[in-house]
Amino acid sequence: MNYIDPHIHIAARTTDDLALMAKMGCVVVGEPAFWMGYDRSGTSSFRDYFRQLTEWEPKRCADAGIKHYAWMGINAKEAEDVAFAKEVVAMLPEFLDRHNVLGVGEIGLHKCTVNEMATLKSLVELGLSRSELLLFHTPHLEDKYKGTRMILDMLSEDKRVDSARVCIDHCEEHTVRLVLNEGYWAGITLYPTTKATPSRAADMVEIYGPDHILVNSSADWGPSNPFAVPEFIAEMRRRGHAEAVIRKVVYDNPLKFFSQSKNFNFQPAE
Amino acid sequence: MSNQPSPLAASDILDKQFLTVRSKLIDLAATFDRLDRAVADKNSASIDTNLRIVKIREAVARLLEAGPGRAEAIQLIFSLPYDE
Ligand SMILES: [Zn+2]
Numbered sequence: 001m002n003y004i005d006p007h008i009h010i011a012a013r014t015t016d017d018l019a020l021m022a023k024m025g026c027v028v029v030g031e032p033a034f035w036m037g038y039d040r041s042g043t044s045s046f047r048d049y050f051r052q053l054t055e056w057e058p059k060r061c062a063d064a065g066i067k068h069y070a071w072m073g074i075n076a077k078e079a080e081d082v083a084f085a086k087e088v089v090a091m092l093p094e095f096l097d098r099h100n101v102l103g104v105g106e107i108g109l110h111k112c113t114v115n116e117m118a119t120l121k122s123l124v125e126l127g128l129s130r131s132e133l134l135l136f137h138t139p140h141l142e143d144k145y146k147g148t149r150m151i152l153d154m155l156s157e158d159k160r161v162d163s164a165r166v167c168i169d170h171c172e173e174h175t176v177r178l179v180l181n182e183g184y185w186a187g188i189t190l191y192p193t194t195k196a197t198p199s200r201a202a203d204m205v206e207i208y209g210p211d212h213i214l215v216n217s218s219a220d221w222g223p224s225n226p227f228a229v230p231e232f233i234a235e236m237r238r239r240g241h242a243e244a245v246i247r248k249v250v251y252d253n254p255l256k257f258f259s260q261s262k263n264f265n266f267q268p269a270e
Numbered sequence: 271m272s273n274q275p276s277p278l279a280a281s282d283i284l285d286k287q288f289l290t291v292r293s294k295l296i297d298l299a300a301t302f303d304r305l306d307r308a309v310a311d312k313n314s315a316s317i318d319t320n321l322r323i324v325k326i327r328e329a330v331a332r333l334l335e336a337g338p339g340r341a342e343a344i345q346l347i348f349s350l351p352y353d354e
Contacts, residue, residue, distance in 0.1 A: 173300070193293040200300045206307065 001243070002269070003250040004028040005229050006258070007106070007135070007169060007187060007216035010057045010068065011036075011049075017219075017226045018064035024230045028266050030216075030258065031057060032071035032106035032135055037221050039078055043087045046074070050095045058100055067266050069258065071105035071135050072096050079107075079119035089122050096132060102261040103127065105135025106169065109147040112139060117150070128158065133261050134166045135187075138175065140194060148175040152182055165260055167214065172196055176204050180212055185257050189218040190228035198228065198235040205236070210248045214257065 002025045010018070010031045021029075031053055040046055053070040061068035072095045074088045095101060104127035109116050127134050139147035151168065155161045168179040169187030172195060179186040188204060189195040196204070201215050217228035225231070229250055236246045258264045276283070305323075309316060317323050329344045 173296075193289045197293075197297065200297070203300050203304055203307075 001025050001233055001247060001250070002027045003229050003233065004030075004254040004258075005217050005219075005226075006030040006167075006214050006254040007032060007189065007218050008226060009034060009218070009220035010061060011052055012221040013219060013226050015060060015064070018061060018066060021226055022064045022066050024227060026066055026229070027269075028067045028069070028254070028258070029061060030069050030071060030102060030135075030254070032137075033073050033075065034106055034137070034220070035075040035077045043084070043091060046088050047091060050091070054095060054098045054100055069100050069102045069261075069264065070098075071102055073105050073107040073123055073135075074119065075106065076108050076110035076116050076120070076137060076139070079110075079123075080113060080115045082115050082118050085119040086122065089119070089126060092123075092126060093130070096130060099263055101263055102258055103133030103135060103165075105133075105167075106137040107135070108137035108151060108169075109139050110137075110143070112143055112147045112150055117154075120151075121154070124154070124158070128160045133257070136166070136168045138168060138170045140170075144170070144172065145174050148178060152178060155184075156182065167257060169216070170195055170218070171204075173200070173204065176208065176213075180208055183212075185212050185214055185253070187214045187216055189216055190225070190232055191218065192223050192225060198232040201232055202235045202239060202241075205245075205249060210245050210253070212253070213249055214253050215249055 005021070005026055006029075008029050008031060010029060033050065033053060036049070040049070050072060053072075057070070058068040072092050074085050078088075079085045092104070096104070104123055107120055107123045109120065124134065126132075136151055138144055138151065148168065148171075155166065163183035164185075167185040167187050170189045171179050171186045172188075176186050176188070188201045190198050190201055195218070205213055215229055215232050217226050218224060219226035219228065233246055233250060236249075255266075255268070258266070278286075305317065308314065325347055329347050332343050332347065333340060
């Protein structure tokens with residue numbers, strides 16, 4: 001089955017991973033800008049990273065037969081230094097104009113601080129002023145519930161927000177209902193020990209239905225699995241779910257969400 | 271048998287194992303929910319008296335008791351009895 005991994009950090013993966021992903025049916029990836037495991041020393045590091053995400057990684061993916069799209073933003077960890085983040089945000093329009101960028105992401109909260117929130121608001125303002133799609137990272141572990149609520153509250157206060165153009169990512173059992181109730185796309189990340197597993201993601205699809213759920217690997221430089229979406233497909237098949245239901249989650253839904261971006265020009269085969 | 275004390279302090283073990291334990295607990299909770307849902311959705315018979323569920327409940331209760339020897343005790347819950 002062809003699938004889309006709507007959230008994966010290709011810059012942290014090997015060419016062998018990309019070749020195997022393609023063999024497993026991956027046709028499109030979305031790569032949000034994020035934290036590379038260390039804080040960057042200056043804005044020029046961000047510029048190079050944004051170039052990597054819009055120039056080099058699309059080429060590596062194309063060589064494997066995968067269409068690559070990027071998201072531009074500054075991650076919550078590096079958003080803490082508001083003055084520094086401001087310089088990075090000022091750089092974003094140039095990259096958002098690039099032909100293979102889907103919107104502003106991944107942006108969000110990490111420790112849910114006042115500074116993180118200030119940077120986040122400026123990123124949301126930038127996105128809304130340009131009618132961009134928005135991709136939100138929600139915090140890990142004990143901060144997730146609070147951070148998700150803060151993001152949802154912030155969005156509900158802004159009348160310009162169209163829930164169909166927003167994905168709230170890394171949802172788990174205690175946040176997914178809140179996100180779906182507000183009409184957003186709910187991203188579920190399949191991770192080995194944190195976030196969700198393929199089984200628990202399948203549970204959430206069974207409980208809430210497949211309509212607004214996206215599953216992704218968020219594979220990066222840490223413990224993660226670039227083949228997690230095929231594992232979800234296998235888990236759904238083992239449970240006896242119809243192929244159409246599985247395809248909706250791993251292909252039709254991300255296609256529908258991404259297609260709202262003017263830069264998404266992927267042509268499905270057939 | 272002489273014992274071989276762990277070189278790790280309890281706080282080190284907790285640091286290293288916290289996320290794994292947390293994830294196993296959530297997996298377990300999700301599995302119990304899945305069982306309940308299957309009974310509710312399919313109107314299938316209750317599994318409350320199923321011997322495997324009874325043993326799982328017994329094991330979970332044993333888990334919360336003071337140690338040592340929890341792993342051994344839980345293994346015995348899932349073992350055939352042996353009459354000497
Ligand atoms: Zn990510």
